[in-house]
Amino acid sequence: MPLIVMCGYPCSGKSRRAEELKVYFEESTERKVHIVGDGSLGVEKNTVYADSQKEKNVRASLKAEVERKVNKDDIVILDSLNYIKGYRYELFCLIKHAQTPHCLVYSLTSHEESSLWNTNRDAADQYNQDIFDALVQRFEAPDSRNRWDSPLFTILKDDTLPVEAISDALFKRKAPPPNQSTQSQPLSSANFLYELDKITQDVLMGVSRQEKVNQPTAADVLGAGALSSAVVHQSAC
Missing domain, CATH: 4.10.860 (DNA Excision Repair, Uvrb; Chain A)
Structure with missing residues (x-):
């Protein structure tokens, strides 16, 4: 079933949008919706995002969890920063192998807005300011011209989530066809x-x-x- 990839700055409203999508799809499709994210792995953000190797391991764990949960019945929402375009390409290869559609929901905010939201959080949930600034600086914005970033839904903070358009992108569109890089090759000829x-x-x-x-x-x-x-x-x- 389809994969929804959330994307955006830290504290840009991604988790709130992911919950909105979960409620909508569970009520409108009666399908089970899984949200996979830093919270589900118990990630301590200021420790992980200060260490490139730890961050890499978390991304690998999130991808593995998505791969385990993608099936013919359920909807999976990946609620994380997903700020590296190479990682979004890996997710695209994953859904090609699974032969299921996907879309990207980009929660677009300014550096200043997200920083303010971060400081308004409880101290235990805040990013350290230096880590927050580093993540924003490294952020690689999605581009709908890239097949791994398409279909792309860019949402501003006061926008109403276009749930019907997102649903159409997931359920009324064919999955991308597999290719040699995403298909297992036979060990010998058929005959x-x-x-x-x-x-x-x-x-x-x-x-x-x-x-x-x-x-x-x-x-x-x-x-x-x-x-x-x-x-x-x-x-x-």
Whole structure:
């Protein structure tokens, strides 16, 4: 089922919008909606976002959790910063492999607005100002011209969430087709067993004909076996 990727500055209203979407889809589609995010992993933001390796590990954990929850029945909302375009591309590859649609909801605010919202939070929920500023500076805004950022819904703080348009993008649009990079490749050709049986029969018939002419030597038997193994190996490759 579809994946909704939230995106925006820290304290830009992403979680509030994710909850609005959850309520709407559970009431309108009667489907189960999973919100996956920093909160669900118990992330201590000021510790994680101060360490690039810890942040990388959290992103990997979020992606793995999304992959586990994507199925044919439920809707998944990834509620995190998702500020790196390379990471959004990885999520796009994930949904191509799962063959399900997705969309991006961009909660657009100014640096000043988000910073004010951050300082108005309880102290335990605030970003340290230096970490907040660093995340804003590193933010890579989504671009609808990129296939991994499309369809893109940009929402300002006072906008009404376009839930019907988002629903249409998820349920009235075909999933992106898989390609070689997102599909598992077969280990051998589809007719491998047929070819193996045919080669084996040919070798056995050759040995039988040789027996009728003269008694085969040990070298003849070993040579036939080696030929069979070589041909089988070539067919498997």
